[in-house]
Amino acid sequence: MTDSLITSLSPLATFSQGYQLELNSGQASTDPLRAQFEAFIHQRFAETYGATVKHYMPQLLGLRHKGALQAVVGLRPASANPLFLEQYLDIPACTQIRQRSGIAMQREQMIEVGNLAALAPGAARMLIIALTHYLAAQGFSWVVFTGTAMLLNSFQRLALSPIDLGMADPARLGRQQAEWGSYYATRPRVMAGYIPEGLAQLNQRDAFQRLGYQARYAQPQEANHASA
Incomplete structure (x- = not known):
């Protein structure tokens, strides 16, 4: 299992029909x-929720189609550090x-x-598929995230069943909640996905x-079905 993700390959992966996956592993603006x-994340959250995103994950993964950015996830x-979503939980996520899960x-x-920001639900689903494969390759067993109903629908359409860890309560963020616009009106949930199970389902x-x-x-x- 690697503590730091692969950083040197671009693109990280390719799809048919001109899609490719790219990784930025540094935080230099x-x-x-x-x-x-x-900029893509900031714009999509502003347009969708009226939110002002000021903090970004240390590493960003992007999905591009014929040169145009379609989706990004952090x-x-x-x-390394406490997780952002652990602010919503009374005990550590693990x-x-x-x-x-037992x-x-x-x-x-x-x-x-x-x-996570995407131009369309289809792009988000494609990124979820690629992300599952990539994180499994890096040796991670669990992925945790805060999901809106729309995002959880994408998981359902892929026949993936993450575990519900509880409500993402904006009151836990204090004054920061004002930066999120209408995001919390979607009633997001804190979720956890078992990566080996998800990979097997997608295969x-x-x-x-x-x-x-x-x-x-x-x-x-x-992941025998995805060749290098």
Whole structure:
């Protein structure tokens, strides 16, 4: 299991029909790719919720189609720092996951995703598929995130069933909640997904094969349908 994600490959993966996956692993605002990813997130949250996003995940993953950005999501390994979404929880996320799932796990096996922004639900689903494959390849077992009803519908359409850890209560954020516009009117939930189970489900549905997913990183052991 790696504490830091692969940083050197661009694109990280390709799809059929001109889609590709890109990773920005640095936080320097002068990096052109990161600046583009952050601007995309900022614009989508402003347009959708009237929100002002001021904080971005340490690493950003983008989905592009024929040069045009379609979706972006942020990544934060849990081993490094407290997670943003743990503000909503009374106990650490890893403890709650163990209680809800009955599966033994360590904090370094968990990663938080956030800052998810997409032009359309289809782009979000494609990014979720790629993200599942990539995180499995990096050795993570659990992904935690805050999901709106629209995002959870994307998981349902992919036959993925994350565990509900509770409500994302904006009161836990204090004055920061004013920056989020109408986001919390969607009643988001804190969720956890077991990555090996999700990967197996997507493989069973031939999701990677149908998308023509070609990874340019070491394959997760279970992901036989997506060739390097």
